[in-house]
Amino acid sequence: MKKFIVSIICVAAVLSGCGGSNEPETKKLTLLAYDSFTPTEGIFDEFTQETGISIEVILGGDTGQLISKAILTSGNPEGDVLWGVDNTFLTRAVNGKVFSSYTSPQTKNMSDDVVALTQPEGVVTPVDTGDVCINYDKKWFAQRNIAPPQSLDDLALPLYKDLLVVQNPASSSPGLAFLLATISAYGENGWESYWKKLRANGVKVVDGWTEAYTIEFSGSSGKGARPLVVSYASSPPAEVVYSDPPVNEPPTAVIDTTCFHQVEFAGILRGSQNEKAAKLLIDYVADTTFQSDLPLTLFVNPVNKNVSLPEVFTSFAAQPEKPYTMDPAAIEKNRAEWVDTWSSIALR
Amino acid sequence: MNSPRHLHIFKNAPWLFVPSFIFLSVFVLWPTLVVLVESIDQSSLTHVLSNSQLRQMLWFTTWQAFISTIATLAIGIPAALVLSRYSFRARQIIRALTFVPFVLPTVVVGIAFSSLSPASYQSGPTPLILAHIYLNIAVVVRVVGSRWEKLPTAFNDNAALLGATPFTNFRTITFPLLRSSIIGAGSIVFIFCFSTYGAARVLAGPRFPTIETEIYRYAFFLGNMPQASALVVWQLFVILLVLALTHRQKSISLAQRNLMPLSSERKTKRVYFSVAATLVAVGTLLPIAILFTDSLRSSQGFTFSYWATSDMWTSFLTSLGIALFAAMMALLFGTGSALAIAYSTRTRFHVFVQALTSLPIVISAVALGLGYLLAFRSDPVNWRGSLWLIAVAHCAVALPFVMRIITPAAREIQPELRENALLLGASPWEAWKSIDLRFLLRPLAIAASFAFTISLGEFGASSLLTRHGHETLAMRIGQLLSRPGEQLQKQAIASACLLAFSCIAIALIVEYAVQFNRKKRTQ
Numbered sequence: 014m015k016k017f018i019v020s021i022i023c024v025a026a027v028l029s030g031c032g033g034s035n036e037p038e039t040k041k042l043t044l045l046a047y048d049s050f051t052p053t054e055g056i057f058d059e060f061t062q063e064t065g066i067s068i069e070v071i072l073g074g075d076t077g078q079l080i081s082k083a084i085l086t087s088g089n090p091e092g093d094v095l096w097g098v099d100n101t102f103l104t105r106a107v108n109g110k111v112f113s114s115y116t117s118p119q120t121k122n123m124s125d126d127v128v129a130l131t132q133p134e135g136v137v138t139p140v141d142t143g144d145v146c147i148n149y150d151k152k153w154f155a156q157r158n159i160a161p162p163q164s165l166d167d168l169a170l171p172l173y174k175d176l177l178v179v180q181n182p183a184s185s186s187p188g189l190a191f192l193l194a195t196i197s198a199y200g201e202n203g204w205e206s207y208w209k210k211l212r213a214n215g216v217k218v219v220d221g222w223t224e225a226y227t228i229e230f231s232g233s234s235g236k237g238a239r240p241l242v243v244s245y246a247s248s249p250p251a252e253v254v255y256s257d258p259p260v261n262e263p264p265t266a267v268i269d270t271t272c273f274h275q276v277e278f279a280g281i282l283r284g285s286q287n288e289k290a291a292k293l294l295i296d297y298v299a300d301t302t303f304q305s306d307l308p309l310t311l312f313v314n315p316v317n318k319n320v321s322l323p324e325v326f327t328s329f330a331a332q333p334e335k336p337y338t339m340d341p342a343a344i345e346k347n348r349a350e351w352v353d354t355w356s357s358i359a360l361r
Numbered sequence: 362m363n364s365p366r367h368l369h370i371f372k373n374a375p376w377l378f379v380p381s382f383i384f385l386s387v388f389v390l391w392p393t394l395v396v397l398v399e400s401i402d403q404s405s406l407t408h409v410l411s412n413s414q415l416r417q418m419l420w421f422t423t424w425q426a427f428i429s430t431i432a433t434l435a436i437g438i439p440a441a442l443v444l445s446r447y448s449f450r451a452r453q454i455i456r457a458l459t460f461v462p463f464v465l466p467t468v469v470v471g472i473a474f475s476s477l478s479p480a481s482y483q484s485g486p487t488p489l490i491l492a493h494i495y496l497n498i499a500v501v502v503r504v505v506g507s508r509w510e511k512l513p514t515a516f517n518d519n520a521a522l523l524g525a526t527p528f529t530n531f532r533t534i535t536f537p538l539l540r541s542s543i544i545g546a547g548s549i550v551f552i553f554c555f556s557t558y559g560a561a562r563v564l565a566g567p568r569f570p571t572i573e574t575e576i577y578r579y580a581f582f583l584g585n586m587p588q589a590s591a592l593v594v595w596q597l598f599v600i601l602l603v604l605a606l607t608h609r610q611k612s613i614s615l616a617q618r619n620l621m622p623l624s625s626e627r628k629t630k631r632v633y634f635s636v637a638a639t640l641v642a643v644g645t646l647l648p649i650a651i652l653f654t655d656s657l658r659s660s661q662g663f664t665f666s667y668w669a670t671s672d673m674w675t676s677f678l679t680s681l682g683i684a685l686f687a688a689m690m691a692l693l694f695g696t697g698s699a700l701a702i703a704y705s706t707r708t709r710f711h712v713f714v715q716a717l718t719s720l721p722i723v724i725s726a727v728a729l730g731l732g733y734l735l736a737f738r739s740d741p742v743n744w745r746g747s748l749w750l751i752a753v754a755h756c757a758v759a760l761p762f763v764m765r766i767i768t769p770a771a772r773e774i775q776p777e778l779r780e781n782a783l784l785l786g787a788s789p790w791e792a793w794k795s796i797d798l799r800f801l802l803r804p805l806a807i808a809a810s811f812a813f814t815i816s817l818g819e820f821g822a823s824s825l826l827t828r829h830g831h832e833t834l835a836m837r838i839g840q841l842l843s844r845p846g847e848q849l850q851k852q853a854i855a856s857a858c859l860l861a862f863s864c865i866a867i868a869l870i871v872e873y874a875v876q877f878n879r880k881k882r883t884q
Contacts, residue, residue: 220574245845255846257661
């Protein structure tokens with residue numbers, strides 16, 4: 014029994030050793046990000062060499078979790094810099110007083126419409142963009158000699174009955190983006206009847222991206238039955254990069270008239286003790302070194318115009334010409350009502 | 362004054378409960394209170410009843426949990442009969458297998474279920490209930506089975522001699538003796554199904570939200586904390602009600618295990634039981650086997666590459682470390698609480714300990730995760746992001762199970778044995794060690810394996826904790842599944858298999874270690 018207790022204490026000591034962070038006075042910044050924040054290892058080495066500041070990345074769940082947690086701990090944050098609030102959550106985060114205002118001078122290398130989203134307060138800095146679009150299973154349509162749909166309108170045609178799976182906008186970020194795309198496309202008065210048509214045409218709703226893409230969708234690793242899914246414009250190159258064995262062509266493609274434009278931002282968390290160093294980090298992630306790493310690790314578009322895209326990305330990721338988009342404040346203002354209305358049309 | 366009874370070193374020793382009391386207060390009670398106090402308001406509480414969508418959700422959560430419980434009992438009780446009444450060669454293995462689904466991440470179970478029948482797969486209440494049965498059979502087999510294997514066979518034999526049909530036999534003799542354990546198992550299963558999360562998201566779909574998925578949605582997607590907290594309170598209320606209604610009465614204690622060799626039964630019965638045992642094994646293994654073959658197949662054929670990623674093995678080691686720590690803590694605290702109850706004669710104290718140690722089951726994982734975030738956010742208790750906090754959360758989840766395994770075993774130790782040892786000149790400590798501890802070895806081993814596997818599979822509370830690079834296997838599975846790309850999906854499936862195999866291995870090791878120990882003692 015004594016041995017037993019001693020061994021417990023030993024293990025406790027060892028484990029608490031791992032968890033504690035009683036490092037001496039080297040300058041350290043903590044970057045808080047969503048779970049799928051997976052840049053190349055060592056990407057911050059250059060930053061550390063230049064500034065003497067080391068970076069620790071901590072992960073805090075999906076974007077919704079990240080923002081809710083940041084609001085709950087506003088003023089007493091879990092880190093110094095937050096990566097990954099998007100235009101659908103930005104206003105909520107700003108209203109929750111999550112950020113200490115800072116916009117990087119790097120914004121001079123970004124397009125005006127992206128930078129405009131951070132106004133009027135200028136609280137955060139844009140770091141990447143992406144599009145949520147309908148993806149389709151190329152083989153499925155080829156085998157049946159059916160042309161894949163070309164537009165949002167097409168999705169409601171009888172030819173494409175029972176083929177589409179979408180995420181619940183009440184619980185999923187791409188699901189909400191797709192709902193916003195339809196609201197932008199058909200306007201306040203038209204989107205409800207569009208969704209009635211989609212429902213009549215057998216649209217399937219699942220809770221999250223994972224369920225939709227990996228279980229219901231036929232085009233990726235899953236064995237689902239539906240060849241049309243709401244995912245990202247960059248999902249096809251991801252299928253190429255992570256395919257096994259290597260393939261030259263992705264099994265999926267994007268319908269680029271169905272896209273909603275998402276912009277992600279990074280900001281300094283209010284209450285950080287290292288604001289000066291945090292500003293340097295924001296500048297770094299908006300600069301070319303970090304920005305060129307984004308396409309093939311996070312599968313998003315860099316915002317810095319001085320960065321050129323890798324080939325696999327330019328060939329397979331859709332770059333929609335006119336994606337739908339919406340003002341963050343309008344999203345925050347109407348979200349609850351839109352989602353409720355949508356639920357009563359699409360679910361009940 | 363020196364009668365042996367007073368020399369029992371742990372007689373009426375409420376101090377045994379002190380470590381658990383401190384642990385539960387700091388890591389369960391305090392965080393929950395912080396969540397509730399910071400965000401609750403009265404209008405959100407009543408909104409649950411006045412809003413028709415939330416009312417419907419509450420009703421769905423309740424009836425699906427009820428049906429799941431009845432169905433799990435209906436299948437679990439016959440399984441418990443076969444596995445705890447008869448001895449046969451594969452018994453240990455099959456019993457160990459039934460335990461695996463219980464700790465598999467529910468998302469993984471969802472994927473396995475949906476790949477069983479991809480074409481006809483439709484989300485809704487039916488697949489959810491089927492998954493609940495699959496996930497919770499282990500509870501019935503363990504709780505009812507451990508009681509059943511101790512029932513003297515002589516009662517039933519005599520009744521049969523006197524002409525009782527097997528049904529009468531069950532109704533008048535077996536059932537009354539098993540009743541308290543069936544109710545106990547049923548209440549645990551109900552609570553699990555009531556606070557279902559992962560399985561509900563994958564299998565029931567957005568048309569059928571449950572209370573836990575709604576708590577998550579209000580807290581994290583809508584950012585409406587008052588409403589989320591109000592739902593936490595409602596969930597607490599229902600679960601406490603169930604616990605109060607099914608509060609275990611004292612049952613007759615039975616010490617001896619009574620297994621019959623299956624070969625002694627009549628042939629028809631033997632065939633029937635063998636088929637039943639095989640079905641249990643196949644039913645448990647089928648989804649895992651599907652996942653396993655899936656993890657070995659790429660679009661070009663057979664491959665081991667998904668098993669050869671260093672990330673997977675790193676997080677596996679992290680998981681093992683955390684599980685070891687969590688299991689030891691849970692064993693320490695759980696055993697302390699169990700002995701404090703078992704050696705005490707004060708009923709009020711019993712109720713107090715049982716209520717407090719039930720807390721981790723009662724409080725939703727989402728609420729606990731939120732509580733850790735809020736309660737430990739500022740110095741000197743700024744522990745957010747610590748690796749050990751994950752282990753602490755796992756320990757909190759496992760503690761009630763450890764306690765529930767040890768308590769009945771400790772109660773069944775006959776005090777006369779200890780008293781005899783004392784009379785024969787043993788010191789109180791020696792007497793306790795040679796009698797009580799010896800009887801407790803088997804339940805301790807089982808409880809340890811239970812806690813260890815719960816920690817391996819825990820996903821709910823710990824996935825809400827912010828983390829510094831160290832990831833458990835269960836967290837990694839969730840993370841891989843949330844990104845596109847076949848390789849990542851397959852790595853997730855391989856990781857899920859690794860998790861399942863570890864659980865099988867642990868259960869088998871414990872079953873055999875315990876058996877070996879018993880053989881050695883009887884020699």
